[in-house]
Every structure is written in structure tokens, then in C-alpha cells.
Amino acid sequence: MNETRATARAGSTGGAVVRVVVADDQELFRGGFSLILGAEPDIEVxxxxxxxxxxxxxxEALRPDVVLMDIRxxxxxxxxxxxxxxxxTSAKVLVLTMFDDDEYVHDALKAGASGFLLKDMDRHDLIRAVRVVAAGQSLLAPTVTRRLIDTLAGSGRPVPRLAARLGELTAREIDTLRLLAAGLTNAEIAEVLVVSEHTVKTHVSSVLTKLGLRDRxxxxxxxxxxxxVVPGDG
Known part of the structure; x- marks a missing residue:
């Protein structure tokens, strides 16, 4: 799809509609994702x-809310x-990966990606992911989270300036961050800490704010x- 055609479609978007750009070098995937997303009343490709x-x-030309981005x-x-x-731009990026893309996941995250999905996801996961990311939340497929954690666990020694910043957190916030970094959901963190999910959400929000982090x-x-968190924790 060329830029001229894409620009011509941009004007029909309503205020509540999530505007999406689909980027994939394989036409079959690109067309399939566009067809699935475009069928939703609150999403426009x-x-x-x-x-x-x-x-x-x-x-840069269309300023969408979300870019669905193939990693390769x-x-x-x-x-x-x-x-x-x-x-x-202010567009959120939702990255599509394959099982053998571990080397890219960490780099894409540091580049500013807000979420990761495996290309073998079902259509409902794709639609939900676009909505979640458009709403300003992050999203990591459970399998991607585990692979990311494995990569980070073996990536080297702690960075001193980051370690020093842990002093900005309360003891309960450190507990929350440790469990968050281990890949636990809010519900799982609440169970471990014996608190409500609302309390966990408050702690997570405070951690992100204090450390200047964009998302989970x-x-x-x-x-x-x-x-x-170090290799062997948990």
C-alpha cells in the first residue's frame, strides 16, 4: 500500500477510533492483519x-495511534x-515476533515498543492487544515475557546507576518491582503479597513514576x- 492511498484513507477516522498502520514485508500477513483489524468498529487501518x-x-505522514510492526x-x-x-511521533508500537526472535526483543523494548505478540496468536489476541496498547498500557505475551526474562538474566552485571535508584522505592514497592520483573501479573502479585489487585496497581504506578519508566x-x-532480580530467583 503506497503513501498516497494511505493518506486518502486517513480522513474517515472518528475521534474514538483507534487508527492503525500495519507494517510487514509479507503481503499475506500484512493483508490478513489489516482485514482482521479493519473489521472492528473501533479500529481503522x-x-x-x-x-x-x-x-x-x-x-510520520498519518500519525496513527498504533503501529503493528514486524520485527524482521x-x-x-x-x-x-x-x-x-x-x-x-506519539504512535505506540506493537511488535510482532517469531519464536526465534529473542535477539530482537530486548532491543525493540529499549527502542520504545509498548508490546510484543507472537505471529501465531489468534485474532482475538491481536484485536485486544491493539486496544490495550492504544489505551497507553503495555502488553507482553506470556511466552515473550519468559524469553525476555531469560535474555536479561544472562545479559551481564547490574548497572550501578540503576541499582542506586532502587533506594527511591519503599520496601513494598521493591517487592512489587521484583515480582513484576519476574513476569507475574497483577493478580499473581496480589496473591504473593496478600493484598488487593487495586493495591498492586497503585504500587506499580508508583514504581513506574518514581523510576521514570514508561510501562511494565x-x-x-x-x-x-x-x-x-538475578538468575535463579524464584
Whole structure:
């Protein structure tokens, strides 16, 4: 889909509709994702891109709410495209990965991705993910979270400046961050800490604010890079 066609479609978007750009070098995937998302009343696919460079151009031109980004593409891979999009627009990036893309997940997260999904997800997971990310939340597929944690656990020594920042948190906030970084959901954290999910949400919000983290995904990275969570924990 070229930029001219994409631009022509942009004007029909309503205020409550989530505007999406789909970027994937495989036409079958790109068309399939667009068809699934475009069938939803609250989602409009305003543009498509066949490579990372085009994804950046189309996103800068159309300013969508969410970019569905394949991690492996020609011209510019999904990691670099994500970095450029996050630097120049307010669009959230939802990255699509395969089981063998571990090397890219951490880099995409640090580049500003708000969520990760495996390409073998079902249509309902895709639709939900777009809505969740558009609402400003992060989303990590459970299998991706586990792989990300495995990668971070073996990534090296703690970063001293990050470790020092743990002193900004209360004891309960540190407990929350440790469990969050271990991949637990709010419900699971509430069970471990014997508190309500509402209390957990409050602690998570406070942790993100104090540490200047964008979302839960960044909290996973911080937990390992600060040394709060180490290989063998749990």
C-alpha cells in the first residue's frame, strides 16, 4: 500500500477510533492483519508498509495511534523503525515476533515498543492487544515475557546507576518491582503479597513514576539491569 492511498484513507477516522498502520514485508500477513483489524468498529487501518523505512514514512505522514510492526523487515528492521517512530511521533508500537526472535526483543523494548505478540496468536489476541496498547498500557505475551526474562538474566552485571535508584522505592514497592520483573501479573502479585489487585496497581504506578519508566515492559528490563532480580530467583 503506497503513501498516497494511505493518506486518502486517513480522513474517515472518528475521534474514538483507534487508527492503525500495519507494517510487514509479507503481503499475506500484512493483508490478513489489516482485514482482521479493519473489521472492528473501533479500529481503522489507515496505512500499510512493506518495510521498516516505509513504516517510518507512513507513520510520520498519518500519525496513527498504533503501529503493528514486524520485527524482521528489509530496508530497515523493526527495531530501528520503532526507535525512529518513537522519536518523532506519539504512535505506540506493537511488535510482532517469531519464536526465534529473542535477539530482537530486548532491543525493540529499549527502542520504545509498548508490546510484543507472537505471529501465531489468534485474532482475538491481536484485536485486544491493539486496544490495550492504544489505551497507553503495555502488553507482553506470556511466552515473550519468559524469553525476555531469560535474555536479561544472562545479559551481564547490574548497572550501578540503576541499582542506586532502587533506594527511591519503599520496601513494598521493591517487592512489587521484583515480582513484576519476574513476569507475574497483577493478580499473581496480589496473591504473593496478600493484598488487593487495586493495591498492586497503585504500587506499580508508583514504581513506574518514581523510576521514570514508561510501562511494565520497561520495568522488567529495569529489574534485571539494576540487579534486583538475578538468575535463579524464584
Amino acid at each position: 489507515v496505512g500499510e508498509a512493506a518495510d521498516g523505512a516505509e513504516a517510518v514514512r507512513v507513520t 523487515m528489509p530496508a530497515l528492521d523493526g527495531v530501528e523503525a520503532t526507535s525512529r517512530i518513537r522519536a518523532t 515492559a520497561q520495568a522488567v528490563v529495569f529489574g534485571y539491569e539494576s540487579g534486583l
